[in-house]
Amino acid sequence: MAGTLLGRINEQYNQFSETEKKVSTYILNHAELIPNMTTNELATKAGVSEASVIRFAKKIGIGSFKTFKISLAQELAVKEDYITDFSILQKKDSPYEMFQKVVHVNKNAIESTMESLDKKELEKAVDTLKNARKIVFFGIGGSSIAATDALNKFAKLGFEVEFNTDFHYMLSRMPFVNELDVFVAISMSGETKDVLELTRIAQKKGAKVIAITNMNKSPLYKEADIRLATPVVEKDFRIGSITSRMTQLTIVDTLYICIFNLIGEKVLDEYQEARDYVITLRR
Amino acid sequence: MAGTLLGRINEQYNQFSETEKKVSTYILNHAELIPNMTTNELATKAGVSEASVIRFAKKIGIGSFKTFKISLAQELAVKEDYITDFSILQKKDSPYEMFQKVVHVNKNAIESTMESLDKKELEKAVDTLKNARKIVFFGIGGSSIAATDALNKFAKLGFEVEFNTDFHYMLSRMPFVNELDVFVAISMSGETKDVLELTRIAQKKGAKVIAITNMNKSPLYKEADIRLATPVVEKDFRIGSITSRMTQLTIVDTLYICIFNLIGEKVLDEYQEARDYVITLRR
DNA sequence: CTATTTTATGAAATTTTATTTCATAAAAAA
DNA sequence: TTTTTTATGAAATAAAATTTCATAAAATAG
Incomplete structure (x- = not known):
């Protein structure tokens, strides 16, 4: 149930x-x-x-x-x-049975993102990112995966991007953030101290804050300008959340594809050139 | 009907x-x-x-x-x-429509991992990893995401692990790999030059090679000792594969949970201690 | 305790979505 | 031909969802 x-x-x-x-x-x-x-x-x-x-x-x-x-x-x-009883993951079954369960749990998690994500917030996010001068991502622990993925994807689209898992490095970069920039905070709980601190600094500097976080009353959820809510699924205190990455990545994928469709064409040609060049280099 | x-x-x-x-x-x-x-x-x-x-x-x-x-x-x-029409991602629809499609495509990709992954190969992989002295992961581009996730997860389980996106750094570490170790190569195409080179060195040093790669006749697929096959899904040459990460991560999740169930209990207590300590630090 | 802030709530305003009405053009029948 | 019927979209209207705003109750600070 x-x-x-x-x-x-x-x-x-x-x-x-x-x-x-x-x-x-x-x-x-x-x-x-x-x-x-x-x-x-x-x-x-x-x-x-x-x-x-x-x-x-x-x-x-x-x-x-x-x-x-x-x-x-x-x-x-x-x-x-x-x-959707996630405790199944704790039982000691054979590898293949475990695999089937992981597939099931991950599919479910992605599916329930449909329930949590708000249409208008998504539109706002796409609109904001489209016009960003620079995009700064931040997430630690499990959320660093989605942040890294976002970094790679938006870099590929030609944006000026920034992300490092090191809090102090990120801190040193915040003075150069301004009102033309977007700060994307990724945190499942929405309570991670480091994420909150950078979020507040970004806001003080006038940047728009997009949060990819569980839909709840966390500080991050409340303080963000735009909320891309991930579903509250299992959070086994022993295993840790294996599904939050999937939902976060699904949102990152969406943002990427949307922006891609908006500004893609011209960037693509340049990207293709770069790839072709690499291929000749390798020969 | x-x-x-x-x-x-x-x-x-x-x-x-x-x-x-x-x-x-x-x-x-x-x-x-x-x-x-x-x-x-x-x-x-x-x-x-x-x-x-x-x-x-x-x-x-x-x-x-x-x-x-x-x-x-x-x-x-x-x-x-x-x-299973992945071309849908190319159409220029509204953000919310794109989101629904991304959800659909990602769910499908994970689902089809069930078809590509071989039961026996999975069992071999779990058995091999369980006894590893050290686990070296490698993947670049999109596959670096799964490699990073694997690094974090297996580090948490107390394994000696290694991964860096920098090929030359990894190269400098290969002399210290031996027959007690496992090299996990992650590559969608199975043709990435850097991945192949490290794979061959690892094998020469006597390490077991586990490949997480598309099911095809790629060099990596052929040369690996154990093949964890990801499904061949969309690969839009313009957008790039957005789904391969999902399938790779699903396999990493499975490996993690399987090993966790085998050796988990004792590691857990130590991990919990570390977490508790962090909490007291933050107060 | 009292003042201040936060939180929860409903009423009203606004926005979005569904449905109806009406005008028109094309097809069918006289 | 001319008339009638039918199919359709544009515009108007109705209905429903959502947001905003004011207020009262609860929590917190002084």
Whole structure:
């Protein structure tokens, strides 16, 4: 029941406010009606305001009420419960069985990015990046993978880019950031101290901050100008999150392809030239 | 196919007017995108008016476009029917559409790793890594991402590990590799010169070579002792492979979790201690 | 305790999306 | 031909989702 929408609502029930409890009670009791209801109808039935209905969807990690309805419809259409119980990774099975589970878990993680990512925020991000003079990425630990990937991709598109896993090096580069630049902060928890510090400095220097982070009330999520939310999936305190990289990379891929489509053509020819040149060198 | 929405559209196709055919063609080709589209978006894509989209929903016996979207979402949740047309990434669509496609493509790539990876080779790899004195990873370009991730993960498990994107640095380290060690070569094409050279040196020094590479007749695939094959998916010469990272990472995840399960427990306690210590430092 | 800030909420305003209406042009029938 | 019917898109309208703003309650600081 862990990875399902209804399961998640059920689990978090005790942490909800009174208003949120009203909404979730109605949803849990009348799940199959929700996909065809409007915010107004649900608000009335649950005895709350429409705004609270919208807020509830976001609270449980879904970008919009519309998406919530679609996701719920899909969930209810499949009878069997999803195997999104990530504890399966802890069992000691054969390598091939483990492999199948990893495939499953990773696919699921990517799929649920559809629920967390907000359409408008994505559009804002693409628009902001397109016009950036310089793009500074930062992420440590597992998130450094996505930061590195982003660095490579945007470098290839001809942007002035910057990223190093060393916090102090990055710190030394922040004085040269200005309001024409974009700072992309990547952190699953949104609470990593180093990431937050650089984010605040970037903002003070007038740069736009795009956060790729879990949808929650973390400082990073709150403080960012543009929020690209990753889904809150498993976080096994023993194994560590293996899926957050996948969701972060999916968002990086999207940004790359979008910008590529906007400015790609001319950059491409130059890139192709460079590649051809390398090939002749190697001969 | 009969009772389904898509089936019905398909059956009635010949009785449709020109405008209706346009709408149904788009729907049949991009069914999974419809639930998150607006009338306006679909109208634009199909090259018809919004009114015609609404009329189309009614034509096939659905009360409203909203209901149509919900029904379609439910229908698609049940059946597994994948699009493997990766050229979709080239079209210039809106950011959110691109995002949906990226999600789709990445999910598919991971899924098809199931077809390429050989059970016995995986078992051999796990067995070999388990007993390694030192593990040397190498990958450049896009494959450096997976190499870095592997480095981090196996370092966390207490292995002696090595990886640097700099070929010459790696070259300088190869004299210290011996028959107790494992060299993990990561390359999509299996033809990258630098990777091949290091692979050959490693083999000459008596190390076991594990290749994470596309399943084809590349030199790397042929020469490796153990082959962990990634699926041959899209390779757009313009955009570059966005999916190979996903498949490579899935394999790295698998190796990590397998080894973790074999030797994990004792390492964990030590790791937890280190984490706790960091937390006290930060306070 | 009191003042200040933060948080949660609903009402109202705004934006987005779906649907209907109406005018027009093409096809069919008289 | 002329009239009628039909199909369609543009524009208008209605409905729904989302954001903004004001306010009251709760938490925190002084």
